[in-house]
Amino acid sequence: MTVLRVGPVSGRVRWRHLVVPAAASAVLVLLSAVSLGRGDFPIGIVDVLRTLIGLGEGAQSFIVLDLRAPRIAVGLLVGVALGVAGALFQTFARNPLASPDTLGITMGASVGAVAAIVLTGGAVNGLGVPLAALLGALGTGALLFLLTWRAGIDGYRLVLVGIALWSFGTALVDWLLTDAEIYDAASAYVWITGSLNARTWNHALPLAVSLAVLLPMALALSRVLRILQLGDDTARGLGVRLQSAQAATVLVAVGCVAFAVSAAGPITFVALVVPQIAVRLTGGGRPPLLASGLLGAVLVVGADLVTRTVLPEALPVGILTAVLGAPYLLWLLVRGRRRSTL
Template identity: 40%
Template sequence: MSIGVTSRSGPTRLRSTGGAPGGRVDFGRRVLVLRRWRIAVRLEWRSVIVCGALAVAVACMAVLALMTGSYQLSPGQVVSALVGGETGLVHDIVVEWRLPRVVAALVFGAALGVSGAVFQSMLRNPLADPGIIGFSQGSYTGALIVILVINGSYVQLIGGALLGGMATAIAVYVLAYRRGVQGFRLIIVGIGVSAMLDSLNTWLILKADLEQAIAAAAWGAGSLNGVSWDQVAIGGVCIAVLLLLAAMSSRPMRQMELGDDTAVSQGVRVSPARLGMVVVGVALTAVVTAASGPIAFISLVAPQIGRRLVRTAGITLAPTALVGALLCLAADYLAQHVAPTPLPVGIITVMLGGGYLGYLLFTEARRRL
């Protein structure tokens, strides 16, 4: 394995211990190049540092969430319980009661962030959020039908949410198609479809039995209260596979940010790549919606914050996933321990994300003037 570094001041020769020839490469920014056999990975130093800082922030936030509650714990007790050094009440509080919620917030936040990154890169628009363009509402509709009609299991909820999200994606795509699909037209159509689905979801809740309606309404606000280890395990496996597929699609995503013609000229099969991205993005949203209900605005905010932190022209997945995890965990902490009364996490994300959406619309309007 060989390691090389290049910088703005001038490239340095890459020295190889594995037989690979050295060369002079200038990537314009300080980068770390890792070589193993015939595989070379180029990592920008700023991205590495930002991801490291975000990972530390996520770990600190997770420990704080595990410490805080009606039974206060010290950081030492939390760490000891996580590594198996505590038994009895402290172990039960940390591992059995609080840890599933924290892990769910981290995994679901990362999934929502990557889902937003997929759609924003594919449509080349910072407003391309699955919640805004209706895909989250479609997943919510599918999950509501499973809950209210057949009272299905969590796996059936995932299936219903996925089918609802994919059906919505197809409908929005068909309605927005006019000699191709433009990002702005798809967003406008998606907003209209989202409003229609909101009305349908309200009608389904009003027609349900009182107990089911109350449970569905509370779940629809986006809450991690009922998340168990079984849901975290099933959802985590599904999300891990989907994140791997998203990472495999990162190169076509970057090329499509430059436009379809440019992507085609660089060997990207645009239509299959776009279809695969839609499936991955909707599936990530559906898995989260099936477990916790629709958690809004994380998929809108996380990609843009991650891009600004690493200062790249396009959206990168690793910082986006870490920002999404941090935002979801912080919002859940605020909802449970800072608000006057415990709230669903979706209410906090709507409050924070709504302000960011207003800022984003204002800056986009100024840019077009």
């Protein structure tokens, strides 16, 4: 930490809080550039740059601008949204296990999407399924908020209620898939794994607009979140309107998750893992919002690139993030159990 002074104004700067986002941004640009050129039809970096400035050939322009660029844009935006949402939930609950996955919000989105596919016999198309997923996530978030609210929100109660909602949502999805026609069940199952396949600018635009509103709100909550880390009584003593701050934090986090899941399906474990990685890289006491968002984008875009170019068969990106995140969740549970027995 360094103290900077400019005339009568001084402030403390944690250089790692600046270096980590800058490095993550550089890696994200590199991954995006590589991803634009890689695939079944490889395109050189020079031709990619020419296409981006409007000088590419017809086929290259179609592949880069209409097929690959929307996919990368959706992955980037989804990663940012999930990383920020995970940081908000974990900071608020003061629990590294708090994430949209464990709190049932992503499962609520899955219920909405699967219901839209199965109950209509696959008649829903276009933006119908993303809209149903958005409503499912928002509905689950509202239910989580109502069931947890007792003159404020307790982080421990938030996690317990969220796990119950996750279990209930899982049962609903299983029931819907069991009762569905085979083709509808297959379509629904592909969606709930979380994928960037066939994403277009129609998926990216609503997500970009929502994040343009939600991210400034999340950053504005940074100071309040830092105080909330000290405990409810301390926060009240420092003049924080505790109930309003808690409600705003949960609503912004739920909004980020809802729009992210509606755009790409439930890409699991990103919101759980990324904030803790950001904490360890920055050396702070809580997940930093900016670093968490950028690292989330790096993880999603990088995982999508791996599934398309490295693995022998292209897989939905949600499968790879689950493979990476599940061992981390087990490690957190084992570490928590060891600490409780000391």
